[in-house]
Amino acid sequence: MQSLTNVQQLVKGVQKGDKLSIARTISIIENNRPEAQKIISLLYPKTGKAHILGVTGPPGAGKSTLIEKLVKELRNRGKTVGVVAVDPTSPFSGGAFLGDRVRMQDLSLDPGVYIRSMATRNHPGGLARATKDAARILDASGKDVVVVETVGAGQSEVDVVKVAHTILVVLAPGLGDDIQAIKAGQMEIGDIFVVNKADRENANKAMSDIEAMLEMATEKKDWRPLVVKTSALTGEGIAELLERIEEHRKYLKTGMTDERKKEHIENELVEALTQKIMESVMNELRQKKEWSKLTQKILSREIDPYSAADKVIAKQLKTAKKH
């Protein structure tokens, strides 16, 4: 275990933007080391300044390539940028092949850019458990913009809404028709829809399918999602996309921002509570060997899983009251 001074050194290093400190700190969080919570509690007051951009969409839509172009444009405008790029962990071997950097090679030596690849470690929802805190660490390191790239997402991997302020859903022509566009999940979370690979055929068809879907919205929202056509290959539309992102950022500043941030925090508190309560209940159960007793009872049909859970919780609350 790292000593407290070491923790403080790391935290100081992160705030100075030192890349090695940032790298080590993210690893500590990712590996859930004992000092992780201490580090977050020290860095938390320094966060909240960066604009967090979520980039999601199906595999092969061009998310990483688009991010490289976006980051270059942001750098031209004098912004510093952090990127957390998530790829899936194998449910079979536990290993992962993290290939997002391949598309971002031109950024690797820019002192104003930090890129971290992250495996999901089988966390569902399109992000890793540590993604949010990694974004937070980059925020605390003084980055103006933090980009969070999800795994190549299916229709229901929408956890990025719990992390990002502005969400880009990146699509490509030829992936689906207007029926796909009306489906729930991914198609509901975009603040900006990006039809990438505009250099290919049918980009306009994809644009109009999405526009038509947006027109059908019955629920009135203050922000009507935008649709932008880009080609990460030729650079077409990148500057415009950045303008739209800026537009959304300004919109968030005019009041709605609190709503989204409040939602983020409420979600996070619920998750933290769930995790902590689970941990404490499970520790207790394991220590007293009650775990095997309970599972045995369920196995022999003496009790059902729900009633067993009720029993455990009732007992926990009793002991909690005594303390």
Place this chain on the structure above:
Amino acid sequence: MSKKKERKIRVVIAKPGLDSHDRGAKVVARALRDAGMEVIYTGLRQTPEQIVETALQEDVDVIGLSILSGAHTTLFPRIVELLKKKGLNDVLVFAGGIIPQEDIPALKKIGIKEVFGPGTTTSTLVKFVTKNAPKRK
């Protein structure tokens, strides 16, 4: 319930220099992935600076260098030197590709732990990395 998992070994597989054949690098990356490691692939034509910067930002335990161009005697010492300069002293470095036997002793001397040639089995590699990766906490 989720068991406490061991720390994952993080590896960067890099292609220094100008050759553009990465089949071997990808086979190695795939084998290490299947052995439960997290493998970051850099892509082709990387400078020593890019490789070391990637290793630093990704906080890796291991670097695998794949090279077929013959430039290893120029590029590898530079990579090792930069690693030291950045404070990445405990990172395990190994290499593979087309590297003449007579060059290997000099490469090992500067800190390349092992050099693998054609015909190496993936299980040899996996064993090597598992055994030699630094035992960090």
